[in-house]
Each structure stands twice: as structure tokens, then as C-alpha cells.
Amino acid sequence: MSTDAQQAGRDGHEPQNWQKWHEQRVGSVSAPYGPLSLTGTHWLGDHPDGRLPAVPGSWVPDGDEVVLTAGPEDVLTVDGKPFTGSIRLTTDHAPIPESRVAHGRRRLVVLRREGLWAVRDFDPDSPARRTFEGIEATAYDPRWAVPGTFRAYPESRSVRVENADGRERGLGLGGEITFPLDGVEHTLRVAVEQDGSLWAVFADATSGNGSYRFRFLRPPAPAADGTVTVDFNRSLLPPCAFADHFICPFPPPGNTLAVEIAAGERNLRDR
Structure with missing residues (x-):
């Protein structure tokens, strides 16, 4: 089968694949x-007494650990068992439902x-979850899936960018992808994930005007020759679009595209 025929076959299934991806x-x-x-998201440095707003127990940083102290009135569990006394905690790496500390259905994640x-408070009964109506997304359009080329930096680098909570933090970058849109070449600076896939934080001419103020893109791991598909149909809303308490990074310099990317996830659906 020719390359063109193979591509036509993929494109024929891609709207269905996109719909399944969107539903998932x-x-x-x-x-x-x-x-x-x-x-x-409660930063412990903002609460030197160890008491966090609406979070039971006392949480005090101590070097490479956090000391949690709780009494019976706090009704906390650790590793699924009722907890009183003090325990030293490190960063939670397990999925949120498996985090060590809980208060009823809430999960308190270090x-x-x-x-x-910081301690994050995940509550299945949150108002945002109760009122969620869906994600406004633009249906699949083959125009927005284009071939790109990844070029790794000789060494990983970090740039300081503002985050959604107003603080500035480092954003690690491992290279750049170049790709054409309507005959014009564009570039995005990307991070390289542990599995080799890429992650870009980008804005475009629709950001704040038809789309959320910035979005994420997660291309797959590039081939050995650096080729990679850049599919804006799978543009993602960042976590901070769903809850104000996430600390998403804003796009790094160079990642604001002077083109309207009318594709992928755009906004939360209004009630």
C-alpha cells in the first residue's frame, strides 16, 4: 500500500479515534x-503554625519530610487505618486514590x-465536580494534524516562567519541534517525558478569545530520525482550567503562536 493510501486509511478512522479519545x-x-x-493547594510555608484551612491535623515541614500530627478529633486515616499521633511523610507518588492520608472520602496529598x-486536598464532592457540564472541544479536522521534526537540545535547560498561582518556577525543556501550518513553519519548545513523549505548553491567537488562555500538547515519542506527528486536535486544557488550585506553568518564551489553533479542547462547557 502506498504512503498516501496508508495516510488516507488512518485519516478515515481518525475522527472516530478522536471521538473515543475525547469521551475518555x-x-x-x-x-x-x-x-x-x-x-x-496549601503551601506549608504560608502556615508556620502547621494548621491549614479546612484540613485536619498539623502539617510541619522538617527537612526532607513533613511531620503530620493528629488527634482523634481529626478523624484521619493513614494507609487505610485510623491515625493519631505523629508520622513523617514524604512526597506522594501513588495515584491520588492511593495517597497515604485521608479524611473520609477526601485525599490529602503531600x-x-x-x-x-504543600498539601493538596482532593474531594470527590467538590462544587466544581458537581457542576461540571463537559469540555467544549472542536471536532477532528485533518488540517490540524501535521508532520513535525524534533530536535533535542545538547543539554536540557530550564527557563523561569510564571505559574497559574502567580509564582515563578522553573520549566524544564529538552528540545524543539518544528512543523508547518498553512505553509508557514512554526516552532514549539518542549519538555521530554520519561517515556520519550513530548510536552508543550502553548498559546495561540485564540487564547483568551475562543479558547482557554493557554493549553497543553502531548505529541508521542519521536521516531529515531526525529519525525513526529503534531496533532492539535488533541490539544488539552491544563489542570488549572478545571480547578484554580493547580500551579500550571504558563507558556515559555517562543511558545505563543501567531496563528488561530481552532482545534482540540477549547474551554469548559457552560451550564
């Missing part, structure tokens, strides 16, 4: 411990960023 994405977002359930500790 809505299901993941609206799951009990999906991003809609995040009701707070987080560390650039040496600073």
Missing part, C-alpha cells in the same frame, strides 16, 4: 479524584516543588 478524556476529568476534585512543601 471527559471521563478521566470527571472521575472522583480527577482534576475537578482539587479544592486546595507535594514538593523546588524545595517547598
